[in-house]
Amino acid sequence: MKTRLVFLGPPGAGKGTQALLIAGKYSFSRIATGDILREAITRETALGRRAKDFMDNGALVPDDIVNEILREKIESTGNGYIIDGYPRTIPQADFLSGVASVDMAVYFDAPEDILVQRIVNRRVCPKCNAVYNTSENPPKTSGKCDRDGSDLVHRSDDVEEITRERIKTFWQKTAPLVDYYFRRGLLAKVSAGRTLEEVTAEIEQAINSS
Ligand code: AMP
Numbered sequence: 001m002k003t004r005l006v007f008l009g010p011p012g013a014g015k016g017t018q019a020l021l022i023a024g025k026y027s028f029s030r031i032a033t034g035d036i037l038r039e040a041i042t043r044e045t046a047l048g049r050r051a052k053d054f055m056d057n058g059a060l061v062p063d064d065i066v067n068e069i070l071r072e073k074i075e076s077t078g079n080g081y082i083i084d085g086y087p088r089t090i091p092q093a094d095f096l097s098g099v100a101s102v103d104m105a106v107y108f109d110a111p112e113d114i115l116v117q118r119i120v121n122r123r124v125c126p127k128c129n130a131v132y133n134t135s136e137n138p139p140k141t142s143g144k145c146d147r148d149g150s151d152l153v154h155r156s157d158d159v160e161e162i163t164r165e166r167i168k169t170f171w172q173k174t175a176p177l178v179d180y181y182f183r184r185g186l187l188a189k190v191s192a193g194r195t196l197e198e199v200t201a202e203i204e205q206a207i208n209s210s
Helices: 015-026 033-042 048-056 063-075 090-100 112-120 160-174 176-184 196-208
Strands: 004-008 029-032 081-084 104-109 123-124 131-133 187-191
Touching: 004 015, 004 176, 015 029, 015 081, 015 131, 015 187, 029 033, 029 063, 033 048, 033 063, 033 081, 048 063, 063 081, 063 090, 081 112, 090 176, 104 196, 112 123, 112 160, 160 176, 176 187, 187 196
Parallel strands: 004 081, 004 104, 029 081, 104 187
Antiparallel strands: 123 131
């Protein structure tokens, strides 16, 4: 069974949703660099101040900043983990291979036209990072997290203009990692345009395949 995973894919492909589900089911840790950065911005730490402008504009935060975040997190993590939203550049992938093992990189392949739609309808829980979608995966009570009842928020970068920029950034900087992991025999591609349950089943099949 593969227990050390990275999730790759454009914004809106469903990485965060599936990372929470799969991590919960298999008791893996989940490391999401985007969540860590957002928390730093909320707490107005030095890290948050360095990251904010990049994130507000749909650009990537510089490699040295996210690499340090990753190194710290991975050191305190046990055997199974899902790294969600990292690596996002070839230098980050090279850094990761020096500090941790990867058994499989899951590439969320989704048709471009659904990404923007999914993102603008996305709502997240600021407390537990659960992800909802007002049309595909709504919370049981409108505007409230199913898990802890917190008020859901619409991320400030989940607006159409910035989302289009983030998708562009994905194709320029992150898409080369699909080939990077394919060449290393570590790539699993899932059809991320399907239903939440179908995508979960596809990932589980890949985790359990030899
Ligand atoms: P996410 O929550 O994964 O959608 O990430 C939100 C934003 O955080 C991205 O648009 C980037 O600005 C920043 N970010 C998250 N992870 C990384 C990373 N691995 N490298 C660079 N920037 C990142």
